[in-house]
Amino acid sequence: MERLADRVILVWGFKRALLAILAGAIGVIALPPIGFFAAMFISFTLLVWLIDGAAASPEASFIGRLWPAFLTGWLFGFGYFVAGLWWLGHALLIDSDAFAWALPLAILGLPAVLAIFYGLAAATARIFWSEGLGRIAALAASFGLFEWLRSVVFTGFPWNAIGYGMMPVPLMMQSVHILGVMGITALSVFVFAAPALLGTRQGAKIGVTLATLLFAAHVGYGAYVLYYLPKPEAAPADKQPVVRLVQPMIDQAAKLDSDADRSAIFEKHLKLSAEAPKDGGKKPDIIVWPETSIPFILTDNQDALTRIADTLDDNQILIAGAVRVEETGPGNAPRYYNSIYVIDGRGQIIAASDKVHLVPFGEYVPFENFLDDFGIQNVVEMPGGFTAAASREMLNLPSGLSLYPLICYEIIFPGEMAGINQANAILNITNDAWFGSTPGPYQHFQQARIRAVETGLPLIRDANSGISALVNSRGEIISGLSLNESGFIDATLEGFEADSTPVYPRQTYFWLTETLLFMIALISRMGFIFKQN
Secondary structure, three states, X not given: OHHHXXXXXXXXXXXXXXXXXXXXXXXXXXXXXXOOOOHHHHXXXXXXXXXXXXXXXXXXXXXXXXXXXXXXXXXXXXXXXXXXXXXXXXXXXXXXXXXXXXXXXXXXXXXXXXXXXXXXXXXXXXXXXXXXXXXXXHHHHHHHHHHHHHOOHHHOOOOOOHHHHHOOOHHHOXXXXXXXXXHHHHHHHHHHHHXXXXXXXXXXXXXXXXXXXXXXXXXXXXXXXXXXXXXXXXXXXXXXXXXXXXXXXXXXXXXXXXXHHHHHHHHXXXXXXXXXXXXXXXOOOEEEOOOOOEOOOHHHOHHHXXXXXXXXXXXXXXXXXXXXXXXXOOOOOOEEEEEEEEEOOOOOEEEEEEOOOOOEOOOEOOOHHHHHHHOOOXXXXXXXXXXXXXXXXOEEOOOOOEEXXXXXXXXXXXHHOOOHHHOOEEEEEEOXXXXXXXXXXXXXXXHHHHHHHHHOOOEEEEEOOOOEEEEOOOOOEEEEEOOOOOEEEEEEOXXXXXXXXXXXXXXXXXXXXXXXXXXXXXXXXXXXXXHHO
C-alpha cells in the first residue's frame, strides 16, 4: 500500500492528469444504475494521494501554492461529472436539427463548470493540509462545504452529490433523516478517504478506526430503523387511498408532432386510467399522470375536460401534469407555467400548483435577451420559455390528504422542502423520456427515494417512461414500474399520517459536522506547522 501511495504521489504531467480524471470517473460506479458504493474508496483514496503530491514552488504566491491542488480537484471533478452526466446530451438529440450543436456543451461544458466546485474543495482542503488524519478531515469538510454551495449557487445543481454514493439501498439511507444529504456527504468523504492513511501510515490506526465506526453506525442505524423501530401506525383500511400511477411511455419526439399525435397521447392516458384493477382489486381513489402529460392547454379545451369526467367515477381524483397559461393583458405575451392540476370526477379543476425551480436552458434561458442574439433557446419549445412560480401551493385533496408537489428535478433539492411538515406525502411527477435508456432516470429515482427518507414522508412518483413507484418513508418501494415499461400500477398509500421517527434539525447538524471536521483539520495543521518549526 505504501509503495502504491508513493507512486501516485510522485506521478507527474499527463499521467497525473489522466489519473485524476480516472479517479473521479471510478466514483460514478457507486451511483445508479450500478450502485457499487465501494468504488468511492478507490476514488477518494487516489484523490488524497494526488493532493499529497500537488506541490508548488516554495516561491509561489498563496494562490500559486493552491493551484496544483485546485487543478487536481478540478480534473477529479471533470472525470466524475463527465462519467455521471454524459446522458444529458440525449435530451438534445430529441430535436437534433436544432440542438446537436450544443452536445459538447452538455457533455463536456457543464462538467467543466461543475468541476470548479471540486477544484475549490481540493484547494480549500490544501490550506488545512497536514500529515495523517487532519488532511482527511480537511478534505471531508471542504467537500461538504462546496457540495452545499453547488446546491445553491446559480440556482443550484446538486445532482449526484457524493453522499448519494453512500446510500445505494434502504439499509444505508436511514441516516439521511438525521443529517441530511449534505451531512452524509461530508462524513462519506471522510470514510471514503480514510484508506489513504494506510499508504502513508501516520494517523492510520485512529483514522481507519474512526471511519470504520462511522460506517458501522451508518449501517447499524439503518438496520435499527428498518428492523427494530416500530413502523408508522397505519390508517384504517377504508381510509387508505389506492393510488394508480399511469406510465404511458410516450416517445418524447411525438409530443413535438401533429395535433393527431397529441390527441392519441391524451387518449392513451385515458385508456390506462379507465382500465379495471388487476386481480379484481379496489378501484383507485387517485390517478396520477406524469409531467406535461396533457399535450395541450387544458383550460382552452372543454372537450378534454369532458372526456376526463367521462373516464373518472364521481369520487375519483385525477392529478395530471400540464402547461398552464396566464394571460397578462392586451398586447402582452402570455405566461406559461409547468403545472400540476387536480381534477375531480365532474371534470372540474379543483387545485393547481406551478413549478418553482425551473431548469436553466431547458425551461428558461438565463439572460435571455443577451443570449437570444447568439441563437441560444430553450430545449422545451414554449414562447419565452416557462415562468417560475413565486411560491409552491400545497395540493389539498377532498379526502383531506395534503400532497407536497415537486415537478421533475425539483425533488433533488433538499432546500425545496420548506413547508413540507404540513404534507402527508410527497408528489413527484416527471418526464425522464428526455434521457432515454441511460443512467439519468435511475439516478433521478434514487435521489427521489432519498428525499422521502430525508423528510420522513412517503413518495408518490409518476414518470412518463419510468421509474414510477410508491415509496414509503424509509425508501422501500411498495410498488413500481420499471424504466421503459408501459402500463399502470395500483397500490395503497400507507403510513401517510406521520413517521414515528422524530424530526431532526438537519441543517444545524450539517454545520456542526462541518465545524467539527474543520476544527480537527485546523488543530492538525497547527501541530504540523509547529512540528516543522
